[in-house]
Amino acid sequence: MDFNYTDEERKFRFELRDWLASALPAGWGDTVFEPEDEEERYLFRRDWDKKLSSGGWSGINWPVEYGGRGATLVERGIFAEEMARAKAPESLNIIGHNLAGTTILHHGTQAQKDRFLPPIIANDEIWCQGFSEPNAGSDLASVRTKAVRHGDKYIVNGQKIWTSYAQYSQWCFALVRTDVDAPKHKGLSFLLIDMKSPGILIRPLRQISGESEFNETFFEDVEVPVENLVGEENDGWRIAMTTLAYERGPEDCLGRQVRFKQEMEKLLEVCSAEPTANGVLSDDPIVRQKLGRSIVEIEAMRLVALKSFSRIHAGDERGPDASVIKLYWSHAAQRMNEAALDILGPTAVLAEGDEDAKASGRFQTSYLQSKAFSIYSGSSEIQRNIIGERMLGLPR
Amino acid sequence: MNFLFNEEQTSLGETVGQVLADFAALTAPDPSRDSEAEVWGALAELGLFSLLVPEEHDGVGLAFVDLAPSIEALGSGLASPLIASTLVATEAIKRLGSSDQRAKLLPEIAIGETAIAIASAELGRGKDPFFAECRLLDGKLSGKKIAVAGADVAQELLVIARTESAPVLVLVPTDAAGVTITAHSDIDPSAGLCRVVFDNVAVAAGQQLARASIDALDTLVDLGATVHSGMAMGIAEVMLRRSVAFASQREQFGKPIGSFQAIKHRCADLAVAVEAGKATSHYAFWACSENSEDRSGAASAAKAYCGEIGCNACNDAIQVHGGMGFTWELGLHRYLRRAQVIEHAVGSRAWHYDRVVTEALAAREVENAAHRDAA
Incomplete structure (x- = not known):
């Protein structure tokens, strides 16, 4: 057991600390704060995420080949401490970095990695999570949103709920039912869905705090190319467990x-x-x-x-x-x-x-x-x- | 940075646990001190008391943090608190003693010949372990201490006292003239808690540990608090293990009771508390080892939090065991009793939570000053 830092790690800390001091507005946290309006706050955080990635401080633990720094666990700890110290704004793309990205890193094809990881780390594409449904909450494996394969496409129909940031997202990863006859854990697949696809309707839900961070998301005959399937068809539960382990x-x-x-x-x-x-x-x-x-x-x-x-x-x-x-x-x-x-x-x-x-x-x-x-x-x-x-x- | 124990540290803890497991009386339903001397001998033979002693004084020269798993094993095994207090005193003498004191005491401690009881608590000042009415005036010590674990079998007492102007730590042999030691009637008769009265006990200058300073007291309290947090977690871990084992085999309504969420969830919450408590305790061991800036905050955090978790774990285990839980013969009461002794040693939870706030506010001041300087 050792909590001491090496010279390299100290260097990492001070490099980050200096960068934060220059990247945040003057008076940040004392006289200058995040906008209170939700839409303005979204734009502010979006800008902050961009700043992080252009400064090389986005997705620091990802492999260097996908734009990360391959940061060690110690450096991740330092990163968290320094962000706290600087009262840095929250990232808008946590779901992209922590869930979509890591799941694709684990289970994605090379083509999926090449397509999806760079825009996550650049914070060009924001992600949301399509797991919960009105009748699949704690019993997640009973999701009913259906994906039926037609040639090189899946046709998705159903409803997701509590979809945080759906209104800001370019992409959604979703757990969908591809085999209605199989036992409930065995008939699920993991799809990456373009939120611009025709047939997606987002309806904001108002939360206990009065804010509307999360949504209902409806899918009506939404077409998803088969290359956006992660892992094998009907192996979605196993993939989702990786996502949850990171979540x-x-x-x-x-x-x-x-x-x-x-x-x-x-x-x-x-x-x-x-x-x-x-x-x-x-x-x-x-x-x-x-x-x-x-x-x-x-x-x-x-x-x-x-x-x-x-x-x-x-x-x-x-x-x-x-x-x-x-x-x-x-x-x-x-x-x-x-x-x-x-x-x-x-x-x-x-x-x-x-x-x-x-x-x-x-x-x-x-x-x-x-x-x-x-x-x-x-x-x-x-x-x-x-x-x-x-x-x-x-x-x- | 690495937050795991290495193989040496872990196996040391396992060995201590195995040695204690050979003495069934330690955890038997009837609290007794029958095996205390034998246990001491076995641990001395194992070399436990030499581990913290520097090599120059015939010890192994390990760091304080290296003993964390062993301390947990002492807690799990309901070993006499005198063992832990001797280890705390060893580290305190190592850090605060003069070269003469180190040369004289440490080799004796290393071979298990000197057991040291720590005398801090007094009547009349609640929870504050720093407080002492015991007075050292003109080389004479007078006053009364309570709840001194193992004073009746120890060779030395490490006493928190005060001169007219400052707190002071003194080492007093238990057989010195004017020292009267009587056993308490207490909640945990296996802990060997004693009342110690000093009546004009002669104390030579060489018996004073370090310069009279509040820093020395902080050191002693931090070491003691940390060791007690470890023992509390040892108890909590046994309570978790026994609850899970019982819930897995005890059947009601035709099923093991552990399949019911009311029981399962209680056990899960206990497992979470054990994980969180151990994290704070282990960090405190490291902070003490390294004398890090946040040492006192970390030690108090660990003592307050783990003390609370240790007591709650006993409550949970008794509840999970149902009617058996509150029988004498099952012996869970032994852990409950010891958890209370640990909770109230070296300052209770309330005192340590308070000290956590003091330390946090002081750290804020330092941070703010640095911020102002930078601006």
């Missing part, structure tokens, strides 16, 4: 931890400035207990991810420990968001747009958003089943 894995956790750490820092800032009858909020012993526990959990999130990285680095297969990570960060983050509101007292109910709201109401927005954490990417109940059965070996 729930340490890369995802580390990236999110960056955001949660920023939130924690903001909360500490508010607590050390907000007056009370005998000092400031951060002097209050009850507040300190809540802060202390959340500080520990946000840090544990980073450590749990790094530990998993180390195991993968040492040659372990990705397995149910991805579910451990997902289950941990989602509830730890929710606890922090609960604690934040609890600590804020009467201003807990003042949200974005109110002149008396703390930190421009970000804790209130995060609190509402955090309710999704324990549901998407497989609900906590599903993760607990996976951990119980596949990791602990408990009977089904």
Whole structure:
């Protein structure tokens, strides 16, 4: 066990730190923030993603041949820390990088890799995920969206739901049923679908926070060339498991931890400035207990991810420990968001747009958003089943 | 960077676990100290006490982090807390002792001849492990300590005391004139918790560890907190293993109870807590080993969080075992009792969470100052 950094790694850190300082607008995080309007924020993040890729900081862990840096796990950890330190904006193309890209890297043909990976790393093409359906939530393998092969095309009909960023995406990877007679896990295929295809209808869904990041996506006789099938026909469940291992894995956790750490820092800032009858909020012993526990959990999130990285680095297969990570960060983050509101007292109910709201109401927005954490990417109940059965070996 | 233990560190832990497993009395339903001396001898023979001692003092010269899996094994095996406190004291003497103290004590410790109990807790100041009413004035130590694990069998006491102006760490032989040691009636009779009264005990200048400084106390508390976090995780791991084993074979409604989500999910949550707790504990071991800037924050994070996880793990295991869980004969109560001893040693959870905030706010100040300088 060794957390020391080599000279090379330190060099990497300072190179990134310098680049971030020059790439972010002056006063970023202090006086300059992301646009509040959703559409403007989308454009802002799109620009930021472009900046990242032109600076060579996009998809750093990907192989050099596809435009990455082949970054080591240590460098990924440093990357996450420096992004947190700089309060860097969130990437819009997380699904492209983390899910579509890694799945194609694992299971794609050479032609698919050549076609799809460069635009992901360049952030020219944004991706969304077509897994969940109205009747296939926790029971994902019961998807009904059908793909029927006609010559060199699949004809896709059906509906996906909770499709985050569908409105901004050029591509969608989808789990579709190609054999209705086979057992449910055996009749699925993994398709890459051009979102410009005729027959796709996107209807925004309004979330608990009032935002509309996710959507319903309808497919009516949508044509998909057979070369956009990943892996074999009817082998889609196995491919999707790779996608899920990354969706729930340490890369995802580390990236999110960056955001949660920023939130924690903001909360500490508010607590050390907000007056009370005998000092400031951060002097209050009850507040300190809540802060202390959340500080520990946000840090544990980073450590749990790094530990998993180390195991993968040492040659372990990705397995149910991805579910451990997902289950941990989602509830730890929710606890922090609960604690934040609890600590804020009467201003807990003042949200974005109110002149008396703390930190421009970000804790209130995060609190509402955090309710999704324990549901998407497989609900906590599903993760607990996976951990119980596949990791602990408990009977089904 | 690598966040895994190497083979040597892991197999050391396994060996300690195997040695302890030979002594059934350690985890038997009836708490006893019957095998304590034998266990000590077996671990001394294994060389456990020489591991942290530098080679120049006849030891192996391993780093603190190398012992992390072994400490977890001490927790899992319900070994006497005196073993862990001796290891903490070894590291403290190594770091804070004068060359004379090191030369005298470390070789004795290495061969298992000197057991050291750490006397910190006192009545009247709640949770703060730094606080000491025990006074060292004009070379005489007076005062009272409670919950000193293994004081009645140890050779030396490492005492947190204070002079008129500053905190101080002193080494006092247990047989010194004016030292009275009595066993407590306590929640875990196997832990050997004692009340220690000092009545004008003569303390020579050479018995003072390091210069009187708050840094020395921080060091002792960080080492102790980290070791206790490791023992708590050892307990949590046994509780997880036993819960899963029981839930897999115990049948109700015609099925193993582990097939019911109410039980399965409880076990899954426990597994997640074990993973998160171990990550914080292992990091604290490394931070102590390296004296990293965030050492105190990491140690307090580990103590608070793992203490909590250790106690909760016992609660979960008892619940999963149902009616058997709260019988004497199953012996789960032994872990529950020990988890409480660990939780309240070297400062409780509340004190350590508080210290985490102090450390985080201080780190923010440093970061802000650097930010201002850069601007």
